[in-house]
Amino acid sequence: MQKLPLGLATVLLGLPLLLPEATLAQKRIPKLPGNDQCPLGYVNDLKQHCNSPIYYQVKPTYGKPCDSGWMNIGAGYCKKKTLWIF
Structure with a gap:
Protein backbone atom coordinates (compact mmCIF):
# COMPACT_ATOMS: atom_id res chain seq x y z
CA MET A 1 0.00 0.00 0.00
CA GLN A 2 1.37 3.38 -1.03
CA LYS A 3 1.43 6.22 1.51
CA LEU A 4 0.25 9.71 0.61
CA PRO A 5 2.76 12.52 1.04
CA LEU A 6 2.12 14.42 4.28
CA GLY A 7 1.25 17.66 2.47
CA LEU A 8 -1.38 15.99 0.25
CA ALA A 9 -2.91 14.15 3.18
CA THR A 10 -3.13 17.41 5.16
CA VAL A 11 -4.86 19.19 2.28
CA LEU A 12 -7.36 16.37 1.77
CA LEU A 13 -8.21 16.17 5.47
CA GLY A 14 -8.46 19.96 5.87
CA LEU A 15 -10.52 20.59 2.73
CA PRO A 16 -13.94 20.36 4.45
CA LEU A 17 -12.82 23.05 6.89
CA LEU A 18 -12.11 25.44 4.01
CA LEU A 19 -15.61 25.23 2.54
CA PRO A 20 -17.94 28.11 3.35
CA GLU A 21 -20.59 27.22 5.91
CA ALA A 22 -23.42 28.01 3.49
CA THR A 23 -22.41 25.05 1.34
CA LEU A 24 -22.61 22.58 4.19
CA ALA A 25 -25.58 20.30 3.90
CA GLN A 26 -28.18 19.13 6.34
CA LYS A 27 -28.42 15.75 8.01
CA ARG A 28 -31.53 16.83 9.98
CA ILE A 29 -34.28 18.96 8.48
CA PRO A 30 -37.69 20.04 9.81
CA LYS A 31 -40.89 18.69 8.31
CA LEU A 32 -42.56 21.48 6.39
CA PRO A 33 -46.15 22.50 7.16
CA GLY A 34 -48.60 20.27 5.31
CA ASN A 35 -46.11 17.39 4.97
CA ASP A 36 -46.16 14.45 7.34
CA GLN A 37 -43.60 12.48 5.31
CA GLY A 69 -29.13 22.47 -10.73
CA TRP A 70 -31.59 21.29 -8.07
CA MET A 71 -34.00 18.34 -8.10
CA ASN A 72 -37.31 17.81 -6.32
CA ILE A 73 -37.03 15.15 -3.61
CA GLY A 74 -40.59 15.51 -2.33
CA ALA A 75 -42.13 16.71 0.94
CA GLY A 76 -41.56 20.32 -0.13
CA TYR A 77 -37.77 20.13 -0.62
CA CYS A 78 -35.24 20.43 -3.45
CA LYS A 79 -31.78 18.81 -3.31
CA LYS A 80 -28.72 20.26 -5.02
CA LYS A 81 -27.44 17.99 -7.78
CA THR A 82 -23.81 17.01 -7.31
CA LEU A 83 -21.76 16.43 -10.45
CA TRP A 84 -23.78 14.14 -12.69
CA ILE A 85 -25.22 12.17 -9.78
CA PHE A 86 -28.75 12.97 -8.57
Missing part, protein backbone atom coordinates in the same frame (compact mmCIF):
# COMPACT_ATOMS: atom_id res chain seq x y z
CA CYS A 38 -39.90 13.03 4.70
CA PRO A 39 -38.17 13.76 1.40
CA LEU A 40 -36.20 11.14 -0.54
CA GLY A 41 -33.07 10.14 1.38
CA TYR A 42 -34.43 11.13 4.80
CA VAL A 43 -35.99 9.00 7.54
CA ASN A 44 -38.98 10.09 9.61
CA ASP A 45 -38.11 10.44 13.30
CA LEU A 46 -41.85 10.29 14.14
CA LYS A 47 -41.64 13.82 15.54
CA GLN A 48 -41.08 17.08 13.69
CA HIS A 49 -37.84 16.27 11.86
CA CYS A 50 -36.36 14.07 9.15
CA ASN A 51 -32.87 12.57 9.47
CA SER A 52 -30.36 11.30 6.94
CA PRO A 53 -27.09 9.40 7.37
CA ILE A 54 -25.77 11.31 4.33
CA TYR A 55 -25.23 15.06 4.09
CA TYR A 56 -27.45 16.59 1.42
CA GLN A 57 -27.78 20.26 0.54
CA VAL A 58 -31.52 20.88 0.54
CA LYS A 59 -33.85 23.87 0.53
CA PRO A 60 -37.63 24.30 0.71
CA THR A 61 -39.51 24.69 -2.57
CA TYR A 62 -42.19 27.03 -1.17
CA GLY A 63 -44.58 25.51 -3.73
CA LYS A 64 -42.44 26.52 -6.72
CA PRO A 65 -40.37 24.39 -9.12
CA CYS A 66 -36.76 23.70 -8.16
CA ASP A 67 -34.07 26.02 -9.53
CA SER A 68 -31.67 24.86 -12.22
